[in-house]
Amino acid sequence: MDQLVSMAGAFLLVFLAEFGDKSQLVCMTLATRYRALPVLLGAVVAFAVLNLLAVLVGAVAATWLPRSLVLTVVALLFLWFGIQSFRAEEEDEDDSVSISVKSVFVSALLMLFFAELGDKTQLAVMGLASTEPALPVWLGSTLALVSTSALGILAGRALMRYVSISWLHRASGVMFVMFALYAGTEAVLLVV
Numbered sequence: 001m002d003q004l005v006s007m008a009g010a011f012l013l014v015f016l017a018e019f020g021d022k023s024q025l026v027c028m029t030l031a032t033r034y035r036a037l038p039v040l041l042g043a044v045v046a047f048a049v050l051n052l053l054a055v056l057v058g059a060v061a062a063t064w065l066p067r068s069l070v071l072t073v074v075a076l077l078f079l080w081f082g083i084q085s086f087r088a089e090e091e092d093e094d095d096s097v098s099i100s101v102k103s104v105f106v107s108a109l110l111m112l113f114f115a116e117l118g119d120k121t122q123l124a125v126m127g128l129a130s131t132e133p134a135l136p137v138w139l140g141s142t143l144a145l146v147s148t149s150a151l152g153i154l155a156g157r158a159l160m161r162y163v164s165i166s167w168l169h170r171a172s173g174v175m176f177v178m179f180a181l182y183a184g185t186e187a188v189l190l191v192v
Contacts, residue, residue, distance in 0.1 A: 006132040010125065010140030017121045018145055022179060023047075023112055024152035029175055030111075031156030033085070034104040040146075040153055042108025047145035050116055054125040055138045071187035073114045075180045081111065082176030112149075115179075121145070 018024060023043070030039045116122060125141045 003133055003136040006128075007136035007140035010128055010132070010137045011144045012140075013124055013128070014121050014141040014144035015147060017124065018148045019151075021121075021148070023116055023119075023145065024148045025175065026111060026115060026179075027108070027149040027152035028156035028159075030104070030108055031153040032159055036153045036157055038102075038104040039108045040150060042105045043112050043149040043153075044142075044146050045105075046109045046112040046116070047149070048142050050113060050122055051125055051138050051142045051145070054122045054141075055129040055134045066190075068187045068190040071183045071190065075182075075184035075187060077111050077114060078176045078180035078183060081107070082173045082180060085173030085176060086170065115183075116145075 027039055027043055121141070125137060128137045128141070
């Protein structure tokens with residue numbers, strides 16, 4: 001029973017913290033351009049690995065990489081995806097079939113992994129894992145992140161029914177560039 005309570009507590013904490021956060025928005029944006037399944041699978045693997053790291057290492061994991069380095073990688077990834085979004089030509093709604101499932105999966109995995117590395121929810125999972133059983137914390141937090149990602153993907157796919165794909169490409173490009181600027185500014189502030 002204690003393990004179920006730990007899992008439910010981790011789920012609730014992480015779900016509420018991530019709802020509307022950047023990882024959910026990244027999934028939503030990727031789902032407007034690519035097939036949903038590889039985006040979701042990339043998110044699942046990224047979050048499972050991130051939460052495993054958080055649970056195994058606990059509070060010490062935050063010191064593995066300098067925060068400024070993580071933010072710089074995030075900024076570069078977001079900037080690259082933003083530029084790719086702006087460069088996308090007007091395509092029909094089935095353009096996702098021409099994109100490799102493997103490249104979408106790897107892109108989603110790397111983008112979400114580096115965006116969430118050292119994020120508030122990962123730190124929360126580390127804290128929970130230092131006081132609660134590791135497996136329920138890992139399961140609850142991973143299920144919460146997968147749930148918010150799936151909701152973001154569903155919202156992104158629904159947008160395609162009502163909005164032109166070229167407009168969505170431009171909007172996602174702006175969103176990615178804004179995330180890149182934000183992460184880059186945080187990285188510079190940490191170094192200065």
